Amino acid sequence: MNAPLRRVGVVVMVLFGLLFANLNWVQAYKGNDYRTSPYNGRVQIDEYDRQRGYIMVSNPGSKPVALSTATKGNLKYLRSYPAGAAYAHVLGYKPVNGSATGVEQLENDILSGTSDKLFADRLRDIFTGSHTAGGNVTLTLSKTAQDTAYEQLVKNKLGVKSGAVVAIDPNTGGILAMASFPSFDPNLLVSHDGKADASYKKLEGQAGNPLLNRALQETYPPASTFKVLVSAAALSANKNPDTPLQAGPGYQAPGTSHIIRNATSSTCPEDQVTLKEALTVSCNTAFARLGVELGSQRLNDTARAFGFYDDSLRVGNLSATDRGLRVAESVLGPLTTSSGGDDKPNIAISSIGLNEVRVTPLQNAMVAASIANDCSQMRPYLVERLVGPDLTTGLYSAAPKELRRSCTPSEAAQLREMMVSVVENGTGKSAKISGYVVGGKTGTGTADEEANAGSDGWFIGFAMKDGRAVAAVAVILDDAGKGGSGEAARIAGLVMKGVIEDKGGK
Amino acid sequence: MTTPHTAPPAAAAAAAVPDTPMAAKPSLLRLDPAARRVRRTELWLLLLAMAMVAGYLAAVEANMLDTVTMDFWYPAGVLTAVFLALHVVIRLRAPFADPVLVPTVALLNGLGVAFLRRLDLGRAKIDERPELAIFAGDGGKQLLWTLIAVTGAMVLLWFVRDHREVSKFAWTLGLAGIVLVMLPAVLPGSVSEVNGAKLWIRFGSFFAIQPGEFAKLMLLAFFAYYLVRKREVLALASRRFLGIDFPRGRDLGPVIVVWAMSLLVLIFEKDLGTSLLYFGMFVVTLYVATERVSWLLIGLVLFAGGAVLAYVLAGAVGGPFTNFGQRVDIWLDPFADPYVRGWQLTQSLMGLGTGGMFGTGPGAGNPLLVPEVRNDFIFAGMGEEVGLFGLTALLALYLLVVSRGLRAALAVRDSFGKLLAGGLAFTLALQVFVIIGGVSKLIPLTGQTTPFLSAGGSSLVANWLLVALLLRISDAARTPASTGGVRR
Numbered sequence: 001m002n003a004p005l006r007r008v009g010v011v012v013m014v015l016f017g018l019l020f021a022n023l024n025w026v027q028a029y030k031g032n033d034y035r036t037s038p039y040n041g042r043v044q045i046d047e048y049d050r051q052r053g054y055i056m057v058s059n060p061g062s063k064p065v066a067l068s069t070a071t072k073g074n075l076k077y078l079r080s081y082p083a084g085a086a087y088a089h090v091l092g093y094k095p096v097n098g099s100a101t102g103v104e105q106l107e108n109d110i111l112s113g114t115s116d117k118l119f120a121d122r123l124r125d126i127f128t129g130s131h132t133a134g135g136n137v138t139l140t141l142s143k144t145a146q147d148t149a150y151e152q153l154v155k156n157k158l159g160v161k162s163g164a165v166v167a168i169d170p171n172t173g174g175i176l177a178m179a180s181f182p183s184f185d186p187n188l189l190v191s192h193d194g195k196a197d198a199s200y201k202k203l204e205g206q207a208g209n210p211l212l213n214r215a216l217q218e219t220y221p222p223a224s225t226f227k228v229l230v231s232a233a234a235l236s237a238n239k240n241p242d243t244p245l246q247a248g249p250g251y252q253a254p255g256t257s258h259i260i261r262n263a264t265s266s267t268c269p270e271d272q273v274t275l276k277e278a279l280t281v282s283c284n285t286a287f288a289r290l291g292v293e294l295g296s297q298r299l300n301d302t303a304r305a306f307g308f309y310d311d312s313l314r315v316g317n318l319s320a321t322d323r324g325l326r327v328a329e330s331v332l333g334p335l336t337t338s339s340g341g342d343d344k345p346n347i348a349i350s351s352i353g354l355n356e357v358r359v360t361p362l363q364n365a366m367v368a369a370s371i372a373n374d375c376s377q378m379r380p381y382l383v384e385r386l387v388g389p390d391l392t393t394g395l396y397s398a399a400p401k402e403l404r405r406s407c408t409p410s411e412a413a414q415l416r417e418m419m420v421s422v423v424e425n426g427t428g429k430s431a432k433i434s435g436y437v438v439g440g441k442t443g444t445g446t447a448d449e450e451a452n453a454g455s456d457g458w459f460i461g462f463a464m465k466d467g468r469a470v471a472a473v474a475v476i477l478d479d480a481g482k483g484g485s486g487e488a489a490r491i492a493g494l495v496m497k498g499v500i501e502d503k504g505g506k
Numbered sequence: 507m508t509t510p511h512t513a514p515p516a517a518a519a520a521a522a523v524p525d526t527p528m529a530a531k532p533s534l535l536r537l538d539p540a541a542r543r544v545r546r547t548e549l550w551l552l553l554l555a556m557a558m559v560a561g562y563l564a565a566v567e568a569n570m571l572d573t574v575t576m577d578f579w580y581p582a583g584v585l586t587a588v589f590l591a592l593h594v595v596i597r598l599r600a601p602f603a604d605p606v607l608v609p610t611v612a613l614l615n616g617l618g619v620a621f622l623r624r625l626d627l628g629r630a631k632i633d634e635r636p637e638l639a640i641f642a643g644d645g646g647k648q649l650l651w652t653l654i655a656v657t658g659a660m661v662l663l664w665f666v667r668d669h670r671e672v673s674k675f676a677w678t679l680g681l682a683g684i685v686l687v688m689l690p691a692v693l694p695g696s697v698s699e700v701n702g703a704k705l706w707i708r709f710g711s712f713f714a715i716q717p718g719e720f721a722k723l724m725l726l727a728f729f730a731y732y733l734v735r736k737r738e739v740l741a742l743a744s745r746r747f748l749g750i751d752f753p754r755g756r757d758l759g760p761v762i763v764v765w766a767m768s769l770l771v772l773i774f775e776k777d778l779g780t781s782l783l784y785f786g787m788f789v790v791t792l793y794v795a796t797e798r799v800s801w802l803l804i805g806l807v808l809f810a811g812g813a814v815l816a817y818v819l820a821g822a823v824g825g826p827f828t829n830f831g832q833r834v835d836i837w838l839d840p841f842a843d844p845y846v847r848g849w850q851l852t853q854s855l856m857g858l859g860t861g862g863m864f865g866t867g868p869g870a871g872n873p874l875l876v877p878e879v880r881n882d883f884i885f886a887g888m889g890e891e892v893g894l895f896g897l898t899a900l901l902a903l904y905l906l907v908v909s910r911g912l913r914a915a916l917a918v919r920d921s922f923g924k925l926l927a928g929g930l931a932f933t934l935a936l937q938v939f940v941i942i943g944g945v946s947k948l949i950p951l952t953g954q955t956t957p958f959l960s961a962g963g964s965s966l967v968a969n970w971l972l973v974a975l976l977l978r979i980s981d982a983a984r985t986p987a988s989t990g991g992v993r994r
Contacts, residue, residue: 001924002916004794008928009912011790012935016905019939020898022948026858027894034859039844039852041875042860072632074872 048075051133053111057141079190085183086150089213093186106316110135117395138385140174145498152491153181162478164214164361170369170469172400173378176499180214216327219358223445224282225458226353233294233302235411241276251285256345260288276418280426284352291351296335296342305406306367317383318398330363361474364460369472372462375412379403430489437464442485457484463496471499541601551609556586559616566624569869580640585616588656595660600981610906618959622648628874644961651963659974669978673731680728686717691774719968730925733795741796779940779952786936791929837950850877854886854945865893880961886945908935911976917983927979
């Protein structure tokens with residue numbers, strides 16, 4: 001029986017040889033694939049073993065708005081957002097499962113410490129065996145403005161359920177405030193206890209879609225705020241604030257039976273008003289007629305010059321303009337007929353910001369910002385500075401960039417003059433700030449221009465001091481109904497006051 | 507050949523002493539010089555093995571507690587004590603037994619305990635880790651089971667003075683074996699089913715045994731006995747077909763019975779691994795007994811045919827074959843359904859791959875991410891921390907045990923001993939192949955314990971009894987013709 005026993009020995013050797021060869025395949029040849037596989041939970045554990053960097057607002061000395069603290073769990077560092085819902089759409093969140101959003105995603109390499117810029121720290125870690133924290137991000141946000149923006153949206157006097165605020169520094173393009181309401185508590189989405197997925201599902205299905213960043217990703221009819229753009233188009237066509245326009249209680253565009261009327265019967269009932277007067281009282285009939293006169297080409301060109309039709313815009317870090325928070329495209333809608341000529345009925349309604357004109361709150365803020373900055377529209381951004389784990393080594397500092405020229409400086413001055421008149425004498429009085437020159441434009445409307453109930457309330461505007469722009473802002477209260485634009489103007493004033501307060505009154 | 511009982515030729519000096527074991531019980535000091543040399547080797551190897559286990563435990567603490575507490579050597583100390591006791595029993599009862607077997611198995615067993623303790627530490631909260639009691643958790647339980655298992659081995663060595671005594675109970679063992687195999691299939695699922703396999707008998711919620719682990723040994727003893735009696739008939743009476751000698755139909759009876767039994771196990775206990783194990787065990791002992799390659803061919807064809815048929819039936823009729831079909835599909839592409847069905851296998855591969863060549867070091871990995879890491883997937887869990895080099899060393903340890911078993915089979919003089927030792931060694935090798943091949947995606951995964959490593963009392967006790975049998979047979983094989991006059 002010894003011969004077969006020996007052969008059994010050979011079989012055993014073969015079996016073990018197969019095991020050995022296969023282990024070589026799995027552990028040595030395929031090892032790296034498995035080590036870095038998305039199915040490998042260890043990748044995540046390593047990631048959470050390093051303290052993620054802070055995210056801070058621009059105010060010196062203020063507390064971080066995103067930080068990581070050590071826990072005793074399997075995943076060591078827990079991300080938390082002390083400022084909660086007010087900053088949720090800007091900061092985003094870094095969930096245990098799935099990818100990050102907002103600035104957390106944009107600057108993930110710096111925050112997680114994997115960026116090439118932090119190579120020296122990683123190299124040192126290899127020798128010391130420690131895990132140096134990730135780098136830190138400082139945002140352009142102004143704390144008081146941001147807090148005010150969200151708080152005022154939540155506590156608006158009309159009980160409006162959704163809205164957005166964007167405030168921009170017109171000189172740099174830095175975002176000073178960006179709030180979207182309703183919002184969510186990002187802390188629920190980053191917990192390690194396995195409840196984060198359920199929280200996400202709940203938010204996803206919630207009425208009002210709190211996960212949506214309305215400031216960037218939702219478009220609204222700009223309503224009467226669009227008259228600022230039509231005014232800019234008129235100036236480019238050699239008109240000026242004193243150019244008389246035909247007004248009156250109603251306007252019937254050629255080729256339609258539809259009559260465009262004013263918001264109230266006391267609004268520009270006279271036959272003739274100047275451009276400045278028309279904007280100040282928000283005269284629908286004058287602007288509808290003006291738009292038809294200017295034509296689709298000029299309206300489109302002006303809109304593009306102020307940032308419409310730009311679907312490549314990303315708000316984030318100026319060193320990589322192809323990355324950042326995505327911005328929905330703002331559009332005018334169709335203004336020509338199928339044969340290519342002007343569709344006058346459509347242009348008439350579009351000229352008062354209704355029909356199929358759609359803007360994001362950011363786009364509308366950028367219109368105001370450009371006008372405040374002599375029509376030099378700066379590229380909007382959020383990341384002001386990146387610093388190393390030691391909080392002192394500078395890794396990046398934003399250098400503001402001009403995005404486009406929207407009009408000439410003299411046209412900008414004329415637009416400012418007209419918008420200041422709106423706040424001083426017209427519909428935007430609630431936005432006044434004592435000691436500052438405030439200009440703006442209100443807007444009220446839905447796709448149906450005569451239905452004031454259930455319509456959006458808009459305000460766009462800027463604040464200046466000594467000829468220099470301090471802030472530009474856009475506020476929208478969705479479905480605000482009567483008094484919506486006045487409330488929007490009031491909030492805009494408070495947000496700009498917040499910016500002024502953070503700048504020490506300068 | 508009838509009951510094999512031909513005593514080895516006694517030496518001249520021994521002739522005067524009758525075959526009465528108790529009459530001349532040797533003291534430790536009066537060992538034969540050759541036996542003393544062998545046992546000294548065993549002792550040093552054992553101490554070396556235990557030093558390695560202690561080293562592993564210390565490395566685990568260094569990585570997981572950032573310090574080495576003074577408790578790290580407690581488990582190693584308990585293990586050393588119990589293995590030393592076994593060593594003493596071997597000195598008394600099997601002084602010529604192979605000196606490599608016990609240290610090798612002790613090292614595997616000790617590393618298993620150390621790794622299970624490491625898993626317990628991983629599950630505990632960080633600040634509670636230093637207080638983990640020695641007999642707490644899976645590691646502590648395994649330590650206790652080791653005490654029981656080694657005691658079982660000592661009892662077997664003490665009372666079974668000659669492996670041929672086992673053959674006297676062959677029919678009883680065979681019958682008991684079949685009953686134990688069938689029992690979980692007959693019992694209601696609430697008592698016998700764990701994780702989809704009906705392999706258990708549960709006593710309450712805290713204690714369960716896997717009767718199959720013991721049935722394996724009993725059936726093997728019966729096979730060896732039956733085949734030694736039948737080998738001439740099976741070997742000689744044959745028909746020639748296609749140049750190969752095939753056995754007569756009626757002699758095929760028992761083979762068919764065992765084959766059918768394995769299929770029943772496969773279907774009703776949903777356990778491909780165990781069925782493969784029984785069948786392989788039987789075919790190989792049959793082949794060794796008859797020296798006829800035709801048996802191997804028949805066995806292979808039957809098994810391959812059965813497996814293919816089961817897979818086809820899984821697709822066609824489902825029912826009891828579904829489980830098997832799913833396992834094959836997972837094996838073919840575990841990433842097709844990586845989070846649900848493929849989860850175990852993909853995570854096992856992640857663990858192995860993360861370990862790479864050198865591993866993360868004991869205690870420095872995340873083996874708890876691998877499902878069932880304390881049982882079926884312990885090899886993958888260890889693979890993350892000891893790497894390819896460490897796993898290769900573990901494979902070498904298993905190979906060493908198997909080769910020592912086969913060596914005992916080659917050297918022992920009686921047919922029953924040869925078949926039993928050969929069968930035991932091959933069964934161990936096959937089990938290692940089935941489970942390690944399964945967790946590393948060489949073959950479809952089937953639930954099996956990893957001998958001596960996996961948490962679980964039944965497996966540990968049964969495998970230590972297997973080692974005791976091999977020790978007993980190797981002692982018989984290595985006892986020189988002149989032993990100084992004592993026939994133990």
